[in-house]
Amino acid sequence: xxxxxxxxxxxxxxxxxxxxxxxxxxxxxxxxxxxxxxxxxxxxxxxxxxxxxxxxxxxxxxxxxxxxxxxxxxxxxxxxxxxxxxxxxxxxxxxxxxxxxxxxxxxxxxxxxxxxxxxxxxxxxxxxxxxxxxxxxxxxxxxxxxxxxxxxxxxxxxxxxxxxxxxxxxxxxxxxxxxxxxxxxxxxxxxxxxxxxxxxxxxxxxxxxxxxxxxxxxxxxxxxxxxxxxxxxxxxxxxxxxxxxxxxxxxxxxxxxxxxxxxxxxxxxxxxxxxxxxxxxxxxxxxxxxxxxxxxxxxxxxxxxxxxxxxxxxxxxxxxxxxxxxxxxxxxxxxxxxxxxxxxxxxxxxxxxxxxxxxxxxxxxxxxxxxxxxxxxxxxxxxxxxxxxxxxxxxxxxxxxxxxxxxxxxxxxxxxxxxxxxxxxxxxxxxxxxxxxxxxxxxxxxxxxxxxxxxxxxxxxxxxxxxxxxxxxxxxxxxxxxxxxxxxxxxxxxxxxxxxxxxxxxxxxxxxxxxxxxxxxxxxxxxxxxxxxxxxxxxxxxxxxxxxxxxxxxxxxxxxxxxxxxxxxxxxxxxxxxxxxxxxxxxxxxxxxxxxxxxxxxxxxxxxx
Amino acid sequence: xxxxxxxxxxxxxxxxxxxxxxxxxxxxxxxxxxxxxxxxxxxxxxxxxxxxxxxxxxxxxxxxxxxxxxxxxxxxxxxxxxxxxxxxxxxxxxxxxxxxxxxxxxxxxxxxxxxxxxxxxxxxxxxxxxxxxxxxxxxxxxxxxxxxxxxxxxxxxxxxxxxxxxxxxxxxxxxxxxxxxxxxxxxxxxxxxxxxxxxxxxxxxxxxxxxxxxxxxxxxxxxxxxxxxxxxxxxxxxxxxxxxxxxxxxxxxxxxxxxxxxxxxxxxxxxxxxxxxxxxxxxxxxxxxxxxxxxxxxxxxxxxxxxxxxxxxxxxxxxxxxxxxxxxxxxxxxxxxxxxxxxxxxxxxxxxxxx
Numbered sequence: 001x002x003x004x005x006x007x008x009x010x011x012x013x014x015x016x017x018x019x020x021x022x023x024x025x026x027x028x029x030x031x032x033x034x035x036x037x038x039x040x041x042x043x044x045x046x047x048x049x050x051x052x053x054x055x056x057x058x059x060x061x062x063x064x065x066x067x068x069x070x071x072x073x074x075x076x077x078x079x080x081x082x083x084x085x086x087x088x089x090x091x092x093x094x095x096x097x098x099x100x101x102x103x104x105x106x107x108x109x110x111x112x113x114x115x116x117x118x119x120x121x122x123x124x125x126x127x128x129x130x131x132x133x134x135x136x137x138x139x140x141x142x143x144x145x146x147x148x149x150x151x152x153x154x155x156x157x158x159x160x161x162x163x164x165x166x167x168x169x170x171x172x173x174x175x176x177x178x179x180x181x182x183x184x185x186x187x188x189x190x191x192x193x194x195x196x197x198x199x200x201x202x203x204x205x206x207x208x209x210x211x212x213x214x215x216x217x218x219x220x221x222x223x224x225x226x227x228x229x230x231x232x233x234x235x236x237x238x239x240x241x242x243x244x245x246x247x248x249x250x251x252x253x254x255x256x257x258x259x260x261x262x263x264x265x266x267x268x269x270x271x272x273x274x275x276x277x278x279x280x281x282x283x284x285x286x287x288x289x290x291x292x293x294x295x296x297x298x299x300x301x302x303x304x305x306x307x308x309x310x311x312x313x314x315x316x317x318x319x320x321x322x323x324x325x326x327x328x329x330x331x332x333x334x335x336x337x338x339x340x341x342x343x344x345x346x347x348x349x350x351x352x353x354x355x356x357x358x359x360x361x362x363x364x365x366x367x368x369x370x371x372x373x374x375x376x377x378x379x380x381x382x383x384x385x386x387x388x389x390x391x392x393x394x395x396x397x398x399x400x401x402x403x404x405x406x407x408x409x410x411x412x413x414x415x416x417x418x419x420x421x422x423x424x425x426x427x428x429x430x431x432x433x434x435x436x437x438x439x440x441x442x443x444x445x446x447x448x449x450x451x452x453x454x455x456x457x458x459x460x461x462x463x464x465x466x467x468x469x470x471x472x473x474x475x476x477x478x479x480x481x482x483x484x485x486x487x488x489x490x491x492x493x494x495x496x497x498x499x500x501x502x503x504x505x506x507x508x509x510x511x512x513x514x515x516x517x518x519x520x521x522x523x524x525x526x527x528x529x530x531x532x533x534x535x536x537x538x539x540x541x542x543x544x545x546x547x548x549x550x551x552x553x554x555x556x557x558x559x560x561x562x563x564x565x566x567x568x569x570x571x572x573x574x575x576x577x578x579x580x581x582x583x584x585x586x587x588x589x590x591x592x593x594x595x596x597x598x599x600x601x602x603x604x605x606x607x608x609x
Numbered sequence: 610x611x612x613x614x615x616x617x618x619x620x621x622x623x624x625x626x627x628x629x630x631x632x633x634x635x636x637x638x639x640x641x642x643x644x645x646x647x648x649x650x651x652x653x654x655x656x657x658x659x660x661x662x663x664x665x666x667x668x669x670x671x672x673x674x675x676x677x678x679x680x681x682x683x684x685x686x687x688x689x690x691x692x693x694x695x696x697x698x699x700x701x702x703x704x705x706x707x708x709x710x711x712x713x714x715x716x717x718x719x720x721x722x723x724x725x726x727x728x729x730x731x732x733x734x735x736x737x738x739x740x741x742x743x744x745x746x747x748x749x750x751x752x753x754x755x756x757x758x759x760x761x762x763x764x765x766x767x768x769x770x771x772x773x774x775x776x777x778x779x780x781x782x783x784x785x786x787x788x789x790x791x792x793x794x795x796x797x798x799x800x801x802x803x804x805x806x807x808x809x810x811x812x813x814x815x816x817x818x819x820x821x822x823x824x825x826x827x828x829x830x831x832x833x834x835x836x837x838x839x840x841x842x843x844x845x846x847x848x849x850x851x852x853x854x855x856x857x858x859x860x861x862x863x864x865x866x867x868x869x870x871x872x873x874x875x876x877x878x879x880x881x882x883x884x885x886x887x888x889x890x891x892x893x894x895x896x897x898x899x900x901x902x903x904x905x906x907x908x909x910x911x912x913x914x915x916x917x918x919x920x921x922x923x924x925x926x927x928x929x930x931x932x933x934x935x936x937x938x939x940x941x942x943x944x945x946x947x948x949x950x951x952x953x954x955x956x957x958x959x960x961x962x963x964x
Contacts, residue, residue, distance in 0.1 A: 140921060142695040224665060225697070250661065310697070326706070327695055328913035329794045352793065352911075355921060358762050359792040359911035362769045366782075368790050406772065518924075546926070591659065 051432075052085035053582040053601050059085065060581040063574055064236065067273040068189045075275070079469040079573040080478075082580050083461050087482070090435040091427050091580075091599050095447060095525065096456035097464045098419030098567070101374035103401055103410045107131070108370045112396065114172030115417050115466050116571070118373065119156035120282075121170045124319035124344035128370060132347035137354050137369045137376055142327055143310040145294075146287035147219055147226040155284040160333050160349060161203070162287035162316030165194055165213070166278050172394075173466070173571050175278050179208065179288060179317065189273030196264045200340040203314070203321040206290045210260035215291040215300075217241075217258045221251045223296040225306060228285040232256065235272050236574050237595075239280050242269045253298035279570030290315055319344045329353055365406045374455055381405070384454040387412055395466065416457055418464050418568035420576075423513070423526070426587070428600040429560045433501035434509050434538055438561070439484035440494035441532040446487075451524045458487065462580075467571040495536050503537035510539045513561040516547040522563035554598030557587035562598065612954045619950045623943045628680075630939045634932040635679050639672065646692075666692070683936055693927035694918065700933040703918065710794050711914035713826070714907065715899050717834035719892070722842035727888065730849025734884075735876065737854055745846060753843030757902055760836045761909040765791065768832060786825040794913040795830055799823035833910040837902050841895040848891055852884035893949040897942050 059081035066074040086092050100117060104110055107129040113121050123134055141154035146162050149155050167178040177183075183194045200208035221229050221243065231238040233251060242257030257269030274280070294309045295302025304313060314322035319341065320333035331351040335344045352368065354360045357378035364372050374382075389399025395416050402409030425435050444458035460482045461468070461475070468475040479486060485493070503509045513530070515522035523544050530540040540561075545553075553559050566576055578584060582605055584596035646659050646668070663669055667678070682689060688700035695703055726749075733745040768791050771781045782788050799822035804811040856862060857880055865875050903916030911917070915934060922931035 140694060142691075142698065248664070307697075326794075326913075327698070328707070328918065352790075353913075354792070354911045355917075356792075356908045356911055358765055358909050362765045362792050363790055363911075365769050366772060366790050405770070 051604075052089045053604050054606050056082050056085035056580055056601070057582045057605060060577065060584075063577070067236070067275060069185070069273065069275070071273075072275070075574075076469040079463065079577060080474070082577050083463060083478070086462060086580055089427070089432060089601070090425070090439050090484075091601055092422050092424040092462060092597065093435075093439050093442060094420055094422045094459035094462055095442075095444065096421050096452065097459045098417040098421070098565075099374070099454075099456045100415040100417040101455070102371060102413040102415070103373070103377075104371040105367065105408065105410055108134075108411075110371060111170045112392075112398070112413055113170050113415060114168065114394065114396075115415060115464075116168045116171040116173060116568075117152065117417055118171060119152040119159065120168050121156075122160055122319055123346060123349055124339070124342055127345045131370075134346050134349045135368055135370045136349065136351045137360055137363060137372060138331075138351045139355055140328055140353055144314050144322070144325065145225060145306070145310040146216075146289065147223055147228065147285050148310065149284045150227050157331055157333070157351060158284050158287065158314075158316075159318070160320040161314045161318040161322060162284070162289065163318050164283070164286045164288070165281050167282050175282065179213075185277075189275075190270045192268040192270070192277060193261070194266045194268070196266065197340060198264070200317050201338050202290050202317055203336055204290060208288065208317055209263050209291075210266045211263075212288050212291045213266045214258050214260050215297075216288045217286070218254065218256060218297050219289070219294070220285050221256045222253055222298070223294075225296060225310075226285070228283070231280060231283055231285060235274065236578055238274075239268070239277055240271045240274050242271055276570060276572035276575065279572055279575075283569055287316060320349060323348065327353075365404065367406070367408075379453065382453055382455070387414070389414060416464065416466050418467060418571055419565060420459055420462050420464060421456070421519075421522075421563070421565040422459070422462065423522075423561055423563055424597055424599060425561050426554075426557060426559050426598055426600050428557075428603050430511060431501060431509065433497045433503065434511060436484070437494040437498050437533060437536065437538060438529055440490040440497065441529060441536075442484070443489045444487055446489070446528070447525050451521050451528070460486070462566070462576060463573050464568075467568070467573060469573055489532060491532070491536070494533070498537040505535050505537055508537045508539040510541070511560050512541045512543055513563075514543050514545055514550055514553065514559055515563040516550045517544050518547055519563060519565075520544075526561075526563070555587060555590040557598070557600055559598050564597070616950055616954045620947055623947060626943060627939065630936065631680055631683055632676075634935055635676055638679075638928045638932050639668075639675060683933075688933040688936070689929050691922070691927055691930040693925050694921050694930055700930060703930070704915070704937070707913060707915050707918050709797050710912050711903055711907070711916060713795055713797060714830055714834055714837060714903060714912060714914060715896070717827070717830050718837035718899055718902075719841070719896065720838075721831075721834055722838040722845050722895075723892070726842035726845030727849045730846040731853050731881070731884065733846070734850040734853025734857070737850075742850075746850065749843040749846040753840055755839065757836055757839070758905045758909065760839060761833070761906055764832050764836060765909065786821065786828050788825070788829060791829075791832060792911040793829075794911070795826045796822065797826060799826055833906045833912065837899060837906045840898065840902070841892075844891060844895070845888060848888060849884065852887050853880060856880045856883045889952055890949055893945050893952070896945050900938050900941065 059078040062078040062081075063075050065071070066078075100113070100115075102113060102118060109127040109129075110123070111121070111125050126134055128134060138156060139151075139153045141149075141151060141157070143149065143154060144158060144161070146158050149158050163178050165178060165180045165183075166175050168174065169176050177197075179197055179200060180194045181197045183192060185192050194213075196208060196210060196213070202208065206212075217232065220226050220232050221241075229251060232241050233243050233256070234240065242255075244252040244255035246252050257271075259267045259269070261267050268277075270277070280286075292300045293303050293315060294300070294306050296306055311325055311327060317340065319336055319339045321336045323332040323334045325331045330353055332348055334348045335346065337343060352363060354363060357376075360372075360376045361378055361381055363369055364376060369376075386401050386403070387397070387399065388401070389397035389412050392398050397412070397414035399412050400409050401412040404410065423438070427435070444460070448454055448456055448458055457465075460479050463469065465472070465475045468478070484490065498504070498509075513526040515526055523542060526540065526542045530542060533540060550559070550562060550564075554562060566579075568575055579596040580599075580601070581596060582599075582601040584594050585599035585601040586594045586596075587598055587600050590598070646662050646666070667675065670678075686701070688704075691698045691700060691703060729745050729749070733742040736742050768781045771779055774780050781791070799819045800815050801817045801819070802813045803816045805814045862875060862879060865879055900916070903914060904920045905916070906912075907914045907917035908920050915937070919931060919934045919938075921927070922934065
């Protein structure tokens with residue numbers, strides 16, 4: 001039996017409104033395995049690396065067991081418990097949530113984007129006074145094949161030409177139908193049936209049918225070019241579509257659980273319920289291409305070869321169609337007049353591909369870019385005092401910025417985006433009192449002002465406030481309960497916790513903080529922490545390395561304190577919390593069997609993993 | 610040893626150099642700290658995904674087999690594919706679109722100093738210790754002291770502020786051919802080509818030149834070329850000055866004067882020619898400096914050329930692409946060295962290991 005979810009999908013954030021009673025703060029899991037080798041003073045400050053790993057493990061298992069539609073309340077509570085365990089054990093210190101800033105000249109009329117980022121915005125509603133071409137700047141990307149797209153630069157372009165079944169309009173966190181008219185899900189949550197919209201045509205003139213969807217999903221699963229087939233078959237990070245595996249671990253041809261029931265009906269069969277199924281389907285890789293266009297899966301010869309498909313053409317259902325692409329230089333798309341939705345006002349969109357901050361800034365000051373972003377204004381040229389903005393009902397800052405170097409004042413939008421930047425610890429290398437001391441001396445507000453020039457929002461949880469499982473009130477309460485001092489440097493508590501553990505300035509704990517070179521702000525933050533703790537019994541060495549080196553060392557379990565960030569591709573807490581499951585943080589099983597953060601949080605689990 | 614045996618010996622010496630470079634590049638690719646598969650897939654990918662890609666890229670084969678493949682591929686100019694920057698693109702097709710802008714930039718970066726640096730140096734040398742000599746020499750030293758990245762940024766900032774009339778109403782954008790932006794890649798579409806079929810092979814023939822587009826492309830490339838050539842310009846100025854001073858005070862010039870030749874004939878016929886000899890190796894050596902310099906200048910001026918791509922490849926862990934470009938750069942440098950030896954051999958009779 002099918003339970004009708006609704007014709008027009010407005011499934012918001014799972015559990016956003018369910019306000020949880022009781023903060024579940026008491027960790028009643030009696031995890032008394034004391035491997036304490038220090039001055040076990042019973043106050044939870046002994047040498048044991050963690051007390052709350054069991055709580056996190058249990059909570060994650062709760063999330064897994066309650067994946068069905070009626071498990072929302074249990075999941076919500078479990079997400080909060082995971083956050084509590086992370087906070088109380090201080091395995092990860094959230095620093096800031098990303099702030100996406102958009103600037104646009106007065107001549108442009110563009111809808112405000114939401115938390116999921118401007119790359120989700122299709123420009124069919126955008127208008128420019130006195131011009132028919134929208135000019136944008138983007139960073140380097142190399143392919144237009146949706147199943148190869150893993151970066152925002154390519155997905156921004158691909159999203160103008162290709163479409164997914166459902167989408168976040170303008171990146172606002174409310175899913176709407178795109179290529180589908182309606183959908184249903186079975187009571188057990190395992191079968192999803194989508195009815196496709198009528199009269200949808202591809203740029204090449206073909207009509208959209210269910211077979212196109214099947215073919216597109218099969219490419220995502222089976223093609224050798226696919227870089228996100230895990231989003232299709234994995235659980236809990238993907239849809240968890242039914243499939244068979246080949247001997248060498250690939251996906252067997254034509255084995256995935258997607259079926260064309262008739263011309264306009266597609267059925268997906270999942271192995272476990274996936275509450276975030278619709279969110280996942282908004283990812284660029286799930287875009288629909290015409291059946292048989294490339295011969296990179298079994299049963300198709302292809303109309304064009306893959307090289308051509310990836311860089312020389314595109315054939316989607318989006319409001320704009322391919323015009324020209326010069327990798328490393330520029331990309332242009334032009335309006336598609338037979339678009340099934342509202343036809344674009346613009347005639348074309350042009351992207352200048354540019355990676356250098358000075359050059360981008362020059363391009364913008366010349367007035368060549370109509371819309372630009374925070375990442376495109378070099379930090380030395382950025383002045384937060386030029387912002388004149390007020391907060392709207394979605395927590396966005398709306399107003400103006402300027403005057404710029406060219407004397408123009410531009411429109412401004414500051415959006416709290418779904419990204420979290422943090423310092424984390426390999427808990428078996430860093431004792432808990434040290435981790436807590438670092439949290440005590442961390443002043444988020446100071447970082448934001450001194451290091452980030454206000455280009456971010458202070459973070460006290462891994463889950464961004466906009467998708468906090470118990471809503472805004474629950475989040476406010478969370479911040480109230482943050483025990484390490486909200487926006488203050490709590491030297492006394494840090495000193496106390498360190499002294500109880502036996503670390504003094506004469507006999508300090510030595511710690512290496514690894515940051516990556518492409519994020520120099522982390523190094524500055526680590527330096528501030530180093531100075532504050534120098535007299536208190538923690539001797540921090542700052543080390544800046546390449547991003548990939550940091551990853552390698554994390555997988556080897558070599559890191560002590562390290563910097564990283566996480567950006568949500570869809571607003572599901574599980575797509576982020578999976579990395580905290582203590583058993584999944586076991587670096588000795590990385591990178592193949594374990595995929596969590598480099599925490600080694602499993603070491604103090606009651607039952608061995 | 611005869612001059613030609615010397616030259617051939619130098620030529621043969623470049624073969625072990627080539628192998629050393631190949632081995633070095635290979636070691637960097639396969640054994641270095643950067644994992645290109647991780648760089649390509651990003652932190653969201655699963656281990657199985659990475660494993661599949663490793664298999665596809667042949668990274669699970671024995672190392673010696675990979676080395677043999679690598680060396681034979683490179684020596685037959687099969688440079689492999691980019692992994693990160695231009696996923697799965699053949700390096701040769703990347704070269705096809707990235708090399709022309711770099712050549713265009715390099716051409717002007719060599720030409721500008723030649724036509725500014727050498728004449729200024731000669732002028733200074735002909736008027737030693739005069740006010741204008743000091744001005745040229747000090748200016749040259751200052752010019753050379755300014756690092757390229759700094760000069761690029763300053764030049765960008767100065768030029769973009771002339772938009773809609775800067776100082777004295779000078780607007781670089783509308784001065785001469787109009788420019789939309791001072792950054793970006795030159796079009797280089799100012800000529801039209803017809804492929805003439807000669808039976809066995811087709812030969813490109815330039816049939817027409819769009820002078821307006823050519824002027825735009827030249828104007829466009831002038832600022833970055835000026836920056837890129839700045840160091841060479843100053844070096845040529847100073848060496849040119851010294852060379853003139855040396856020749857002007859040599860005996861044969863005295864003899865010429867004694868013979869009653871006019872100053873004009875002495876300078877043009879005797880001094881200039883001989884003063885050019887020490888400049889030849891300087892100019893060929895500078896061509897190698899340009900390769901390094903283009904990394905910075907192309908990045909800041911956003912020219913989609915080899916330098917910028919090499920920079921991106923190094924920063925983003927695209928080792929196959931970086932390695933292939935490194936190999937190409939090595940080939941160019943080896944070629945330039947051979948060319949220099951060749952020029953020496955024909956110009957200067959004193960060349961050879963011993964007389």
